[in-house]
Amino acid sequence: MSTLKNDLLIRALRGEKTERVPVWMMRQAGRYLPAYRVLREKYGFFERCRTPELACEITLQPVDIIGVDAAILFSDILVVPQAMGLEVQLIENRGPELPQPIRTPSDLQRIRVPDVEEGLGYVFDAIRLIKQELGGRVPLIGFAGAPWTLLCYMVQGRGSKTFDEAKAFCYTQPALAHQLLQMITDTTIAYLKGQVAAGADTLQLFDSWGGLLGPEDFENLSLRYMRQIVSAVREQVPTIVFAKGAWHSLEAMAATGAAGLGIDWCISPGMARQLAGSRVCLQGNYDPAKLLSPISVIEKEVKEMLDAFGGRGHIANLGHGILPNVPVDHARAFVDAVKNHRFAS
Amino acid sequence: MSTLKNDLLIRALRGEKTERVPVWMMRQAGRYLPAYRVLREKYGFFERCRTPELACEITLQPVDIIGVDAAILFSDILVVPQAMGLEVQLIENRGPELPQPIRTPSDLQRIRVPDVEEGLGYVFDAIRLIKQELGGRVPLIGFAGAPWTLLCYMVQGRGSKTFDEAKAFCYTQPALAHQLLQMITDTTIAYLKGQVAAGADTLQLFDSWGGLLGPEDFENLSLRYMRQIVSAVREQVPTIVFAKGAWHSLEAMAATGAAGLGIDWCISPGMARQLAGSRVCLQGNYDPAKLLSPISVIEKEVKEMLDAFGGRGHIANLGHGILPNVPVDHARAFVDAVKNHRFAS
Numbered sequence: 139m140s141t142l143k144n145d146l147l148i149r150a151l152r153g154e155k156t157e158r159v160p161v162w163m164m165r166q167a168g169r170y171l172p173a174y175r176v177l178r179e180k181y182g183f184f185e186r187c188r189t190p191e192l193a194c195e196i197t198l199q200p201v202d203i204i205g206v207d208a209a210i211l212f213s214d215i216l217v218v219p220q221a222m223g224l225e226v227q228l229i230e231n232r233g234p235e236l237p238q239p240i241r242t243p244s245d246l247q248r249i250r251v252p253d254v255e256e257g258l259g260y261v262f263d264a265i266r267l268i269k270q271e272l273g274g275r276v277p278l279i280g281f282a283g284a285p286w287t288l289l290c291y292m293v294q295g296r297g298s299k300t301f302d303e304a305k306a307f308c309y310t311q312p313a314l315a316h317q318l319l320q321m322i323t324d325t326t327i328a329y330l331k332g333q334v335a336a337g338a339d340t341l342q343l344f345d346s347w348g349g350l351l352g353p354e355d356f357e358n359l360s361l362r363y364m365r366q367i368v369s370a371v372r373e374q375v376p377t378i379v380f381a382k383g384a385w386h387s388l389e390a391m392a393a394t395g396a397a398g399l400g401i402d403w404c405i406s407p408g409m410a411r412q413l414a415g416s417r418v419c420l421q422g423n424y425d426p427a428k429l430l431s432p433i434s435v436i437e438k439e440v441k442e443m444l445d446a447f448g449g450r451g452h453i454a455n456l457g458h459g460i461l462p463n464v465p466v467d468h469a470r471a472f473v474d475a476v477k478n479h480r481f482a483s
Numbered sequence: 484m485s486t487l488k489n490d491l492l493i494r495a496l497r498g499e500k501t502e503r504v505p506v507w508m509m510r511q512a513g514r515y516l517p518a519y520r521v522l523r524e525k526y527g528f529f530e531r532c533r534t535p536e537l538a539c540e541i542t543l544q545p546v547d548i549i550g551v552d553a554a555i556l557f558s559d560i561l562v563v564p565q566a567m568g569l570e571v572q573l574i575e576n577r578g579p580e581l582p583q584p585i586r587t588p589s590d591l592q593r594i595r596v597p598d599v600e601e602g603l604g605y606v607f608d609a610i611r612l613i614k615q616e617l618g619g620r621v622p623l624i625g626f627a628g629a630p631w632t633l634l635c636y637m638v639q640g641r642g643s644k645t646f647d648e649a650k651a652f653c654y655t656q657p658a659l660a661h662q663l664l665q666m667i668t669d670t671t672i673a674y675l676k677g678q679v680a681a682g683a684d685t686l687q688l689f690d691s692w693g694g695l696l697g698p699e700d701f702e703n704l705s706l707r708y709m710r711q712i713v714s715a716v717r718e719q720v721p722t723i724v725f726a727k728g729a730w731h732s733l734e735a736m737a738a739t740g741a742a743g744l745g746i747d748w749c750i751s752p753g754m755a756r757q758l759a760g761s762r763v764c765l766q767g768n769y770d771p772a773k774l775l776s777p778i779s780v781i782e783k784e785v786k787e788m789l790d791a792f793g794g795r796g797h798i799a800n801l802g803h804g805i806l807p808n809v810p811v812d813h814a815r816a817f818v819d820a821v822k823n824h825r826f827a828s
Contacts, residue, residue, distance in 0.1 A: 299644065300771075300772065300803075300806070302771075302772045302775070302806050302808070305770075305772035305773075305775070306772060306775035306808075309772065309773055309775055309776040309780070310775060310776060310777065349749060350749075351749070352748040352749055352750075352751075352770055352802075353749070353750075353751050355770070383728070383749065384749075385730075386749060386750060386751065386754065403697040404694065404695075404696070404697055404698070404728065404729075404731060405697075405698075405731060406697075406698050406731065409731065425650075425697055425700075426645075426647075427645065427647045427650035427651060427654065428650075428654055430647070430650070430651035430654055430655060431654040431655060432655065435654070458645075461645070461647050463647070463651075
C-alpha cells in the first residue's frame with residue numbers, strides 16, 4: 139500500500155479512519171465520457187478489452203477527467219464465460235448474446251475451467267500496464283461477475299428482466315446448476331488471483347442479478363459461491379461484494395469476510411448499516427438517474443447522503459452504473475461534492 | 484358480500500378468520516392458458532379488453548380451469564393513459580409503446596382527466612357482465628396501475644429496466660411531474676369508483692415500478708398519490724396495494740389504510756410481517772419462476788410458504804405475474820396445494 143499516493147479507498151476498506159470519504163463511480167469508464175465514445179467508434183467492445191493499451195487508456199480516463207479516488211479495470215464480466223469456451227457477442231446498444239447457451243448436461247461438456255493465463259492473460263497484461271501508467275496515483279479495482287450472475291447469462295443466452303430460463307434451469311436441474319456454478323467459481327478464483335498478482339489493489343464482485351432471488355435461493359445459488367471466492371482472495375486484498383437488490387442478505391454477505399458491501403439507492407444508509415452490522419464498509423448509494431438533476435440538487439443530495447452514512451466505513455458511489463446520458467460536469471459535481479464535504483464535528 | 488358463495492378473499496382482507504387461506508395468481512388470465520391463447524390468435528389486445536364478452540370469457544377462464552378463489556378483471560393498466568388521450572400500442576411479444584410520450588409542459592396540454600364513463604365505460608360493461616356470469620362463485624378484483632407506474636410509461640414511452648427518462652423528467656421538472664401524477668390520480672379515483680359501482684368486490688393497485696425509487700422518492704412520487712386513491716375508495720371496498728420491490732416502505736403502505744399489501748419473493752414472510760405490522764393482510768409471495776419446478780417441489784414449497792405466513796392475514800399468490808411458459812397443471816398444483824394445506828394446530 140505504501141506505493142499509493144492516494145490510498146483512501148484501501149484504508150476505508152480496511153476499516154481505518156480517513157481524512158475524507160473516498161469516491162468512485164460504477165461504470166465510470168464509459169459512454170458518458172466523450173473521450174470514451176471516440177474509442178468506441180473506432181474499436182469493437184472486445185477489441186477494447188483485449189488490447190492492453192486501449193483498456194489502459196479507458197481505465198485512466200475518469201481518473202484524469204473527473205478525479206475519482208480509484209480506477210476500475212475496463213473489462214466485462216462476460217470475459218469469464220468466453221474464456222470457459224462459450225461464444226459471447228456484445229453488440230453495441232443491444233446487450234450481450236450467447237448464441238449457444240447451457241441447457242443440458244451435454245452442454246456442460248462444451249465448457250471448461252480454463253488456464254486463466256492462457257484465456258485471460260490479456261486482462262493481466264492490461265492491469266500491469268494500468269498500474270504502471272497510474273504510477274500510484276489511485277488504487278486499481280479489479281473485478282469479476284458473481285457466479286450466479288454469470289450463470290444467468292450462460293443459461294438464458296441474453297439479458298432478461300426475469301432470467302426465467304436461468305431460474306428454471308436451476309429449479310429443474312439443480313445438480314447441473316451447482317456443477318456449472320462450481321466451474322464458474324473455480325475459474326473466477328484463478329482469474330481474480332491473477333488480477334491480484336498483476337497488481338489489482340482491491341476486487342469487486344458484481345452480482346447484478348442477485349436481487350432476482352429470494353433469501354434462501356440467494357444463499358443456495360449465489361452466496362455460497364461468492365463466499366468461496368472471498369475466502370480465496372481476502373488474505374491478499376480487500377474485497378467488495380455488490381449484489382444489487384439483495385438487501386435481505388446484507389448480514390450474510392457481511393459474514394463472508396468481504397471488506398465492503400455495495401448497496402443500491404432503495405435502502406436507506408441507516409437501514410443498510412443496521413442490517414450489515416458495524417464492521418463492514420458500505421459503498422453507495424446515489425441513484426444514478428439523479429445525476430440528471432441540476433448540479434445544485436446533486437450537491438445538496440450528496441451532502442445528505444454523506445451525512446446519512448456518517449463519514450466512517452463509507453465509500454461514496456452510485457447505487458448502480460452511471461447512465462450514458464449523464465453530462466460530464468454532473469459526474470464531476472458528484473465527485474467534487476464528496477471531496478468538498480465537511481462533516482459537522 | 485352476502486351474495487358471494489366463496490368470500491374467503493374478502494374476509495381475509497377484512498381481517499376475519501377464514502377456514503383456509505384464499506388463493507389467486509397475478510396474470511392468472513393469461514398466456515399460460517391454452518384457452519387464452521386461442522382468443523389471442525383471433526383478437527388484438529385492446530379488442531379483447533374493449534369487448535365485454537371477450538374480457539368476461541378471459542376473466543372466467545382461470546376460475547373454471549384452475550379453481551382460484553377470485554377472478555381478476557382482464558384489462559391492462561395502460562387503458563388509463565389511453566383514456567387520458569395518449570396513444571398506446573400493445574404489440575404482442577414487444578411490450579407497450581406510447582409514440583407521443585409526455586416530456587414538456589405543452590405535452591401536458593394534449594392530455595386530460597377524462598369522463599370515465601365515456602372513456603372507460605367498456606370496462607364497467609365488462610365488469611357487469613363478469614359479475615353476472617360469475618353468479619357469486621368468487622369475488623371479482625378490479626384494478627388500476629399506480630400513478631407512478633403510469634407516469635413511467637407515459638414519459639418513457641415504452642418499457643425499460645431503469646425508466647431513466649421518466650426519472651429524469653421527475654428530477655428536472657418536479658412541478659410538471661406532480662401535475663401529471665395528480666391528473667393520473669384524479670382519473671384513477673374516478674375509474675376505480677366506476678369499477679366498484681359496476682360490481683368489483685375489491686381493488687388492487689399495481690405499482691410495478693415502485694421498486695425503482697428510493698424510500699424518499701417513493702413517498703414523494705408514488706405513495707402520496709396511492710394514499711389519495713386508497714382513501715377515496717376504502718370505505719366502499721377493501722384495497723390491495725402491490726408495489727413490487729418497495730419493501731422499504733411496507734410500514735408506510737400499511738398506514739395508507741390499504742386492507743392488503745402484495746409482497747414479492749425477495750422478502751421473507753417473517754420480515755414482511757415485521758415491517759408491515761400486524762393489522763394488514765399480506766398477499767404473496769411465491770417466486771413465479773418456481774412454478775417451473777417439478778410439481779412435488781411446488782407442493783413442498785407452498786406448504787413451507789403457508790406455514791411461514793402462519794395462516795391468518797394471508798392471501799396466497801405469486802410474488803409477480805405467472806410466466807407464459809408455466810404448464811397448466813403446475814399452476815393448478817399451486818392452487819390445490821394451498822387448498823389442501825392443513826396447519827399444525
